Amino acid sequence: MSLLPFAHALAARQDLPIPAWLFAWGASIVLIASFVALAAAWRKPRLEEAHWRSLGAGLSRALFSSPVQALCGLVGVFLLGVAIYAGLRGTEAPDRNFALTFLFVTTWLGFPFFSALLGDVFRPFNPWRAVGRVAGAGFRAIAGQRPAHLAYPERLGRWPAAVGLLAVVWLEVVYGSSGGVAVGLDPHAAATAALVYSGYTLAMMALFGTEEWCERGEIFSVYFGMFSQLGCFGVEDGKLGRRRPLAAASHWATLPGSAAVVIASIATTSFDGAQEGAFKSAIESTFDWLVDRGLGLTAALRLTDTIFILLCFAGVALVYLLGVRGMRTIRGAPSLAMLRPGFAHTLIPIALAYLVAHYFSLFVFQEQAQFAYLLSDPLGTGTTDLFGTASAGVDYRVLSANAIWYVQVGALVVGHVLGLTMAHDRALVYWPDYRDATRSQYWMLAVMVAFTCFGLYLLSVANG
Amino acid sequence: MRAEATPILTTMLPLAHIGHYLWVLYLLPVVFVAIGIVKTTISEQRRRKDD
Numbered sequence: 001m002s003l004l005p006f007a008h009a010l011a012a013r014q015d016l017p018i019p020a021w022l023f024a025w026g027a028s029i030v031l032i033a034s035f036v037a038l039a040a041a042w043r044k045p046r047l048e049e050a051h052w053r054s055l056g057a058g059l060s061r062a063l064f065s066s067p068v069q070a071l072c073g074l075v076g077v078f079l080l081g082v083a084i085y086a087g088l089r090g091t092e093a094p095d096r097n098f099a100l101t102f103l104f105v106t107t108w109l110g111f112p113f114f115s116a117l118l119g120d121v122f123r124p125f126n127p128w129r130a131v132g133r134v135a136g137a138g139f140r141a142i143a144g145q146r147p148a149h150l151a152y153p154e155r156l157g158r159w160p161a162a163v164g165l166l167a168v169v170w171l172e173v174v175y176g177s178s179g180g181v182a183v184g185l186d187p188h189a190a191a192t193a194a195l196v197y198s199g200y201t202l203a204m205m206a207l208f209g210t211e212e213w214c215e216r217g218e219i220f221s222v223y224f225g226m227f228s229q230l231g232c233f234g235v236e237d238g239k240l241g242r243r244r245p246l247a248a249a250s251h252w253a254t255l256p257g258s259a260a261v262v263i264a265s266i267a268t269t270s271f272d273g274a275q276e277g278a279f280k281s282a283i284e285s286t287f288d289w290l291v292d293r294g295l296g297l298t299a300a301l302r303l304t305d306t307i308f309i310l311l312c313f314a315g316v317a318l319v320y321l322l323g324v325r326g327m328r329t330i331r332g333a334p335s336l337a338m339l340r341p342g343f344a345h346t347l348i349p350i351a352l353a354y355l356v357a358h359y360f361s362l363f364v365f366q367e368q369a370q371f372a373y374l375l376s377d378p379l380g381t382g383t384t385d386l387f388g389t390a391s392a393g394v395d396y397r398v399l400s401a402n403a404i405w406y407v408q409v410g411a412l413v414v415g416h417v418l419g420l421t422m423a424h425d426r427a428l429v430y431w432p433d434y435r436d437a438t439r440s441q442y443w444m445l446a447v448m449v450a451f452t453c454f455g456l457y458l459l460s461v462a463n464g
Numbered sequence: 465m466r467a468e469a470t471p472i473l474t475t476m477l478p479l480a481h482i483g484h485y486l487w488v489l490y491l492l493p494v495v496f497v498a499i500g501i502v503k504t505t506i507s508e509q510r511r512r513k514d515d
Binding site for chain 2: 021024025028032278326329439442443445446449450453454456457460461
């Protein structure tokens with residue numbers, strides 16, 4: 001029972017009116033119809049300009065005032081501190097310890113959703129940014145000058161964040177699965193990793209500057225910031241404003257490594273969804289093969305999962321590159337070096353759709369635990385009851401199996417239609433003749449249909 | 465204690481593993497779209513040559 005809250009495919013058996021595979025056919029038809037509609041009615045780029053409008057100087061002044069920023073930073077540092085303390089001092093049971101749910105569900109899954117809706121909400125609460133800013137201000141006060149930072153290597157771009165994203169998921173689903181359970185990550189290991197990451201991040205901030213590192217290398221800032229580009233709220237010149245939805249994303253992928261970040265997001269979610277379903281037999285065969293070659297059980301399991309997570313990354317990258325390569329066949333096409341990053345932002349809604357589809361039910365169930373017994377008894381030792389809810393449970397009846405499936409299908413369809421729309425809009429920039437632009441997007445349509453069907457297949461196997 | 469294989473069981477058994485091939489049904493829309501793209505691209509190229 002203790003592992004139940006972390007099982008991603010936690011649901012009673014579905015009772016669908018039609019076979020699950022027919023949903024993939026239906027979703028494909030929706031995508032093809034959207035493609036035709038875009039070709040007919042969307043003939044000029046509309047997402048290149050964000051059309052940002054201020055929401056009022058008073059609101060911005062209040063939100064970005066020093067006391068509010070300091071308070072948000074303090075909240076972030078406090079919560080990170082509680083998570084690390086709970087991880088180090090609390091129970092080893094993953095579902096009873098505040099640390100794992102807070103780090104891997106509330107933060108890792110919650111911020112992408114809320115960033116897409118409300119803008120970059122992580123930025124003010126980022127504990128490392130808060131510490132970095134305080135340290136920088138302290139240095140200025142003592143030394144009387146700004147700290148001298150190294151110039152960030154341009155070619156590195158967002159690659160540190162992409163590699164870091166793979167590492168975070170590796171820690172959770174590969175290193176953590178060494179016990180042969182859905183999520184077996186020891187809270188102590190999670191807390192230690194958080195401490196190591198804090199040291200690394202603060203060192204990088206000292207080297208390259210706090211804001212520079214948050215923009216390019218800090219995993220959580222880059223990852224959550226990527227999803228915030230989809231929403232209609234954004235900050236420009238220190239002012240909060242409203243903008244055209246999806247438009248901000250069109251200029252997000254200009255830094256090197258940005259495509260790798262969004263591809264890593266899709267790949268890691270795919271791997272997590274497939275490891276207990278679609279890839280199960282292949283993973284088991286590889287594991288047996290490695291064990292037969294004399295590798296220890298834990299090492300073989302970790303190596304197998306690492307191989308498959310990298311294969312997922314390569315597979316998603318290959319499908320995307322095939323789509324981009326296909327566009328090169330259209331006359332007047334820009335160079336591949338331009339096309340490759342040029343369409344990377346169209347994968348952001350797909351990454352969000354994959355997250356919603358795969359973790360929506362986990363998030364709903366586990367947040368009940370977070371705001372009930374985990375907050376009351378963060379260490380999970382059964383000795384504290386801060387809010388009187390330590391004995392509360394999780395109500396698994398709030399979502400039926402069918403409701404979860406419909407949310408999953410809806411998320412995938414909406415995400416891919418948005419991706420298709422963004423790709424069509426970008427094509428109109430590269431090919432001013434809308435007919436050429438539409439032809440170039442035949443390949444992106446294939447990419448979107450492939451991702452949709454693959455996503456639904458993973459979910460149907462995991463749910464089945 | 466083993467049950468005798470009835471004619472109906474022997475007929476059904478080969479279908480017991482059909483679930484392993486359900487992925488084909490998810491691949492078909494991708495194949496259809498890919499075929500459509502290739503056909504459209506070829507016919508457009510021919511038309512352009514004729515023009």
